[in-house]
Amino acid sequence: MRVEKMKGFFDLKKNNFDPKNPQSCASCGLYKDCQSPKMKPYGKNKKEVLFLGDFPDIIDDKRGKQWQSRTGRLLQKTLSNLGFDLFEDGLSYNACNCCTPKNEQPSPHQIYCCRKNVLKVIKKHKPRIIILLGNAAVQSLIARVWKKDLGGITKWRGFCIPDRDLNAWICPTYHPSFISQKEEKDNLNVAMTIWKQDLKRILELIDQPLPEYKKEEDSINYIAKTKDLKAIIPVLKEADILSFDYETTGLKPHRNAQKLISVGVTTEKGSWGWINTPARSRLFAEVMKSKVPKTAHNLQFEDSWTYFKIGVPVNNWKWCSMNAAHILDNRRGITGLKFQTFVNFGVGDYDSLVSKYLKSPAKEGANALNNIQDFIKEYGERELLKYNVLDSIFGYKLTLKQMSLINNG
Numbered sequence: 270m271r272v273e274k275m276k277g278f279f280d281l282k283k284n285n286f287d288p289k290n291p292q293s294c295a296s297c298g299l300y301k302d303c304q305s306p307k308m309k310p311y312g313k314n315k316k317e318v319l320f321l322g323d324f325p326d327i328i329d330d331k332r333g334k335q336w337q338s339r340t341g342r343l344l345q346k347t348l349s350n351l352g353f354d355l356f357e358d359g360l361s362y363n364a365c366n367c368c369t370p371k372n373e374q375p376s377p378h379q380i381y382c383c384r385k386n387v388l389k390v391i392k393k394h395k396p397r398i399i400i401l402l403g404n405a406a407v408q409s410l411i412a413r414v415w416k417k418d419l420g421g422i423t424k425w426r427g428f429c430i431p432d433r434d435l436n437a438w439i440c441p442t443y444h445p446s447f448i449s450q451k452e453e454k455d456n457l458n459v460a461m462t463i464w465k466q467d468l469k470r471i472l473e474l475i476d477q478p479l480p481e482y483k484k485e486e487d488s489i490n491y492i493a494k495t496k497d498l499k500a501i502i503p504v505l506k507e508a509d510i511l512s513f514d515y516e517t518t519g520l521k522p523h524r525n526a527q528k529l530i531s532v533g534v535t536t537e538k539g540s541w542g543w544i545n546t547p548a549r550s551r552l553f554a555e556v557m558k559s560k561v562p563k564t565a566h567n568l569q570f571e572d573s574w575t576y577f578k579i580g581v582p583v584n585n586w587k588w589c590s591m592n593a594a595h596i597l598d599n600r601r602g603i604t605g606l607k608f609q610t611f612v613n614f615g616v617g618d619y620d621s622l623v624s625k626y627l628k629s630p631a632k633e634g635a636n637a638l639n640n641i642q643d644f645i646k647e648y649g650e651r652e653l654l655k656y657n658v659l660d661s662i663f664g665y666k667l668t669l670k671q672m673s674l675i676n677n678g
């Protein structure tokens with residue numbers, strides 16, 4: 270039986286994942302000890318759905334095609350009950366396309382080596398939905414974009430991520446081998462119920478094309494002069510809802526040394542960003558005091574910084590997209606704005622340049638200063654504003670989506 274590990278699988282250091290090693294079959298080595306090395310994708314793909322498993326098991330290896338063992342039959346049967354024929358309607362491929370010794374999960378390095386084959390198959394067959402079955406498939410396709418705390422399938426299952434590069438929905442769920450292991454152990458098979466619900470929801474996307482996205486950063490208005498900020502204050506005060514975000518020197522605003530460096534704002538009329546000054550704080554205070562409904566991702570942060578550094582309490586909080594994310598799905602580690610932006614809008618790395626500069630040294634406590642000034646010296650104010658306003662844009666988009674989900678039950 271294959272070994273499906275649910276925890277600790279993505280400890281990249283332990284598993285010798287090294288992106289500097291060549292991404293090749295020679296570096297991977299799995300092809301040396303199997304009967305059907307470099308297995309080709311299988312299936313007629315009439316409905317353009319790719320099923321990405323982990324690796325061919327011993328029986329698949331013997332027969333030279335995917336999903337031939339009991340695990341595969343479970344997948345076939347479950348899909349058939351949903352009106353979907355795995356081999357007629359779908360295409361099957363794996364994160365690693367050679368059998369592994371002793372049916373063990375492939376290492377992150379082996380998955381990394383085989384990713385180029387997975388991307389080639391996607392490029393050729395252009396699936397509209399890619400179902401990631403289990404940890405290895407998550408590592409294959411999600412880790413190429415999401416380079417932070419990857420975690421395992423339990424964290425990712427249930428999301429349908431609009432992958433803008435692959436032009437496909439990326440939908441992770443459990444591997445059928447995990448479901449059959451659970452089935453053997455538990456009478457009440459909760460995992461099976463969740464799995465069937467996931468598959469049903471994913472297959473409902475067959476007729477739903479990916480939304481058309483414009484590059485968010487192209488819509489940013491960078492405000493360089495205080496008079497230009499003055500001109501848009503009435504526009505901000507009349508918005509249906511206003512999403513705002515601050516970049517600051519730290520977490521807590523109470524110390525004088527802490528500074529509010531920049532402001533990003535998005536409404537239905539557009540997106541703006543500016544470097545904060547005392548005169549601009551006074552102008553923005555008018556917006557904060559006004560009745561315009563407000564949203565932020567982690568309301569407490571923007572609320573306390575507004576009070577201490579803009580000098581007024583925030584009037585008319587309408588939404589906190591972080592709290593709403595928790596209400597919609599209470600799994601741990603998924604409520605941050607970057608994660609929510611990735612799973613909802615397919616943008617996974619817009620903070621890659623700035624993130625290390627925004628971390629305060631943990632040993633100095635919550636009042637420590639971060640290195641945002643070094644970031645400005647290195648990359649300039651505009652790059653900081655771009656990041657700041659993107660936060661407000663994604664906070665805005667997330668708020669609207671959550672409102673629609675929560676209000677429509």
Ligand code: SF4
Binds near residue numbers: 300366382386
């Ligand atoms: S698993 Fe993939 S990368 Fe590794 S040897 Fe087989 S085809 Fe090549």
